Amino acid sequence: xxxxxxxxxxxxxxxxxxxxxxxxxxxxxxxxxxxxxxxxxxxxxxxxxxxxxxxxxxxxxxxxxxxxxxxxxxxxxxxxxxxxxxxxxxxxxxxxxxxxxxxxxxxxxxxxxxxxxxxxxxxxxxxxxxxxxxxxxxxxxxxxxxxxxxxxxxxxxxxxxxxxxxxxxxxxxxxxxxxxxxxxxxxxxxxx
Amino acid sequence: xxxxxxxxxxxxxxxxxxxxxxxxxxxxxxxxxxxxxxxxxxxxxxxxxxxxxxxxxxxxxxxxxxxxxxxxxxxxxxxxxxxxxxxxxxxxxxxxxxxxxxxxxxxxxxxxxxxxxxxxxxxxxxxxxxxxxxxxxxxxxxxxxxxxxxxxxxxxxxxxxxxxxxxxxxxxxxxxxxxxxxxxxxxxxxxxxxxxxxxxxxxxxxxxxxxxxxxxxxxxxxxxxxxxxxxxxxxxxxxxxxxxxxxxxxxxxxxxxxxxxxxxxxxxxxxxxxxxxxxxxxxxxxxxxxxxxxxxxxxxxxxxxxxxxxxxxxxxxxxxxxxxxxxxxxxxxxxxxxxxxxxxxxxxxxxxxxxxxxxxxxxxxxxxxxxxxxxxxxxxxxxxxxxxxxxxxxxxxxxxxxxxxxxxxxxxxxxxxxxxxxxxxxxxxxxxxxxxxxxxxxxxxxxxxxxxxxxxxxxxxxxxxxxxxxxxxxxxxxxxxxxxxxxxxxxxxxxxxxxxxxxxxxxxxxxxxxxxxxxxxxxxxxxxxxxxxxx
Numbered sequence: 001x002x003x004x005x006x007x008x009x010x011x012x013x014x015x016x017x018x019x020x021x022x023x024x025x026x027x028x029x030x031x032x033x034x035x036x037x038x039x040x041x042x043x044x045x046x047x048x049x050x051x052x053x054x055x056x057x058x059x060x061x062x063x064x065x066x067x068x069x070x071x072x073x074x075x076x077x078x079x080x081x082x083x084x085x086x087x088x089x090x091x092x093x094x095x096x097x098x099x100x101x102x103x104x105x106x107x108x109x110x111x112x113x114x115x116x117x118x119x120x121x122x123x124x125x126x127x128x129x130x131x132x133x134x135x136x137x138x139x140x141x142x143x144x145x146x147x148x149x150x151x152x153x154x155x156x157x158x159x160x161x162x163x164x165x166x167x168x169x170x171x172x173x174x175x176x177x178x179x180x181x182x183x184x185x186x187x188x189x190x191x192x
Numbered sequence: 193x194x195x196x197x198x199x200x201x202x203x204x205x206x207x208x209x210x211x212x213x214x215x216x217x218x219x220x221x222x223x224x225x226x227x228x229x230x231x232x233x234x235x236x237x238x239x240x241x242x243x244x245x246x247x248x249x250x251x252x253x254x255x256x257x258x259x260x261x262x263x264x265x266x267x268x269x270x271x272x273x274x275x276x277x278x279x280x281x282x283x284x285x286x287x288x289x290x291x292x293x294x295x296x297x298x299x300x301x302x303x304x305x306x307x308x309x310x311x312x313x314x315x316x317x318x319x320x321x322x323x324x325x326x327x328x329x330x331x332x333x334x335x336x337x338x339x340x341x342x343x344x345x346x347x348x349x350x351x352x353x354x355x356x357x358x359x360x361x362x363x364x365x366x367x368x369x370x371x372x373x374x375x376x377x378x379x380x381x382x383x384x385x386x387x388x389x390x391x392x393x394x395x396x397x398x399x400x401x402x403x404x405x406x407x408x409x410x411x412x413x414x415x416x417x418x419x420x421x422x423x424x425x426x427x428x429x430x431x432x433x434x435x436x437x438x439x440x441x442x443x444x445x446x447x448x449x450x451x452x453x454x455x456x457x458x459x460x461x462x463x464x465x466x467x468x469x470x471x472x473x474x475x476x477x478x479x480x481x482x483x484x485x486x487x488x489x490x491x492x493x494x495x496x497x498x499x500x501x502x503x504x505x506x507x508x509x510x511x512x513x514x515x516x517x518x519x520x521x522x523x524x525x526x527x528x529x530x531x532x533x534x535x536x537x538x539x540x541x542x543x544x545x546x547x548x549x550x551x552x553x554x555x556x557x558x559x560x561x562x563x564x565x566x567x568x569x570x571x572x573x574x575x576x577x578x579x580x581x582x583x584x585x586x587x588x589x590x591x592x593x594x595x596x597x598x599x600x601x602x603x604x605x606x607x608x609x610x611x612x613x614x615x616x617x618x619x620x621x622x623x624x625x626x627x628x629x630x631x632x633x634x635x636x637x638x639x640x641x642x643x644x645x646x647x648x649x650x651x652x653x654x655x656x657x658x659x660x661x662x663x664x665x666x667x668x669x670x671x672x673x674x675x676x677x678x679x680x681x682x683x684x685x686x687x688x689x690x691x692x693x694x695x696x697x698x699x700x701x702x703x704x705x706x707x708x709x710x711x712x713x714x715x716x717x718x719x720x721x722x723x724x725x726x727x
Contacts, residue, residue: 009302009384009385012383012384013302013303013380013384013385016302016379016380016383016384017302017303017376017380020376020379020380020410021376023410023411024372024376024410024413024414025414026414027410027411027412027413027414027415028414028415028417028418029418030414030415030418031414031415031417031418031419031421031422031448031451032418032422034415034418034444034447034448034451035422035433035444038441038444038447039441042441045511047510047511047514048441048443048508048509048510049509050441078436078437079351079437117437117438119436119437119439123509124509125509125510125511126511126512174436176436176437177437178437178438181430181437181438
């Protein structure tokens with residue numbers, strides 16, 4: 001068909017239909033694209049109180065001695081956790097830039113080993129990006145042996161640039177039992 | 193297909209219409225499919241309405257009377273889903289099927305077979321959903337129907353969802369496919385099937401609003417499909433899109449859902465804007481004031497609807513900049529919406545007004561939709577939204593825009609075009625009864641919800657604190673009254689379908705304009721086989 005001839009209605013309908021179907025499929029893909037996009041936004045802005053999931057490697061540039069920020073710690077037990085999960089320190093006053101160590105404890109009263117994952121969250125969310133952890137039990141899955149009481153240290157410092165109006169924030173950890181999830185993954189790997 | 197049938201098709205033998213069940217099952221005729229859509233949506237309106245009656249019966253008095261809280265949650269959930277996806281959306285698709293080809297001078301929809309398919313998926317989609325409710329009400333062991341609210345937030349619908357959530361997911365996928373196909377059909381029809389001379393800026397506003405609605409549907413229904421697919425894989429295939437334990441985030445669900453959900457509310461209301469833009473000029477006997485501004489306002493509303501979604505989730509703890517952005521963008525939508533309301537009022541200004549049934553419904557729409565829009569503006573203000581969030585104030589707001597907004601305009605459309613569809617005038621007496629009973633009862637039903645909401649009554653609970661008892665009593669009375677009033681419309685519609693009533697002329701409304709009035713009433717099975725001449 002030459003370009004000079006006008007297309008029949010059926011032909012034009014088919015062309016429009018094709019474009020619209022492609023668009024609909026692309027929007028279905030866009031829904032899934034929102035997931036990494038959301039995660040990137042959260043990483044950059046600390047939206048939703050997400051803290052970085054990797055250890056800070058740089059030492060703080062300075063310690064701001066003339067101000068203190070109160071950091072509170074709360075812990076929650078997620079699904080499948082029957083043991084204790086607490087922080088030894090409930091609140092701590094720190095100078096921005098000061099390296100601080102706090103201890104968390106989890107127990108496994110069950111008769112079998114348990115793999116756990118702790119998920120951090122900061123409220124208000126805008127403080128999240130100023131919290132740098134050099135070591136955290138939340139970076140990796142922690143295995144609790146049957147009957148074990150495990151000490152889980154966390155080392156952090158606050159960015160010296162933390163805005164003046166943030167005087168206090170709460171860091172919350174929720175611990176989840178991911179034993180089955182991990183086992184499932186290993187099984188599927190084995191099958192493959 | 194046998195060769196005989198193929199030859200038959202080739203001859204374009206349109207003169208005998210198929211009869212009986214086959215006429216409806218295999219229909220590719222836009223008018224028949226439109227009729228199917230409209231009857232289906234009204235049936236769903238009654239089913240969803242019955243669930244609302246269960247809700248209001250339980251809330252008539254404080255304490256637990258008829259159902260347990262678990263079943264109450266299933267009722268609020270399925271009521272919302274049935275009304276949104278089963279009543280309002282198919283009703284507007286039905287109107288589009290019937291009216292768009294007639295309005296643009298096309299012989300049929302562009303893709304008639306797809307049209308048949310997009311309708312016939314729907315009864316199965318809702319069959320699946322309602323099956324879950326029947327199982328819950330009467331089944332062995334009473335397994336729970338979906339109970340997480342129509343917004344199906346994770347983790348309520350993922351980790352804690354009942355087994356029937358999978359039926360729900362399948363059902364939503366089917367509804368979505370149906371909507372997308374319907375929308376594609378509208379776009380293709382409007383782009384390629386217009387009669388010569390029917391330029392875009394000459395199209396009736398109903399066609400314009402539906403064209404924009406169709407684009408919204410194609411853009412966001414796939415996102416809804418994505419959200420339920422993620423739910424499905426989270427539930428059964430070990431992914432963690434919304435599961436914090438696996439590194440996901442439940443708040444992400446709300447973002448994905450409302451990215452669909454906010455354009456969705458405009459999908460439900462834009463066709464209504466088109467309907468009243470057709471009716472008000474007809475009974476004011478004046479052309480629509482500001483036609484071009486109406487088109488641009490509709491397009492602006494549609495574009496803005498993509499950047500306001502997080503106003504549904506101000507309380508999740510967004511950064512200040514985020515809440516401010518979504519607050520201002522939401523308030524901005526009131527500008528094009530205000531343009532529309534202004535134009536409707538300006539159309540009526542110094543017009544030769546008469547108040548036939550369609551006009552009554554249309555004026556009620558303008559006033560009550562504006563009330564709903566105003567409470568929406570209040571909800572848009574972030575700091576006060578913290579008080580209103582998840583209270584009956586929100587319930588009052590969206591029922592004003594959806595019941596006295598979308599549904600009132602659909603009734604307006606039905607009374608306006610029933611003469612064209614059926615060939616007889618709808619009963620005036622019954623119509624007046626239907627209108628006045630609906631108008632008064634809907635306000636008795638929804639207006640006091642503002643008060644109990646502001647006083648702190650949360651939505652989606654089967655019980656409430658004692659101080660809300662008096663208001664809830666009257667709300668429930670309004671609810672039963674409104675529900676019963678809709679039976680009057682059922683009688684009106686059945687009478688029209690049985691051709692009982694005064695025969696309708698081709699143009700029953702003196703001031704009406706448009707190609708649909710140039711064909712006889714009832715509209716013949718095939719119209720505009722040769723395109724009409726557009727002045």
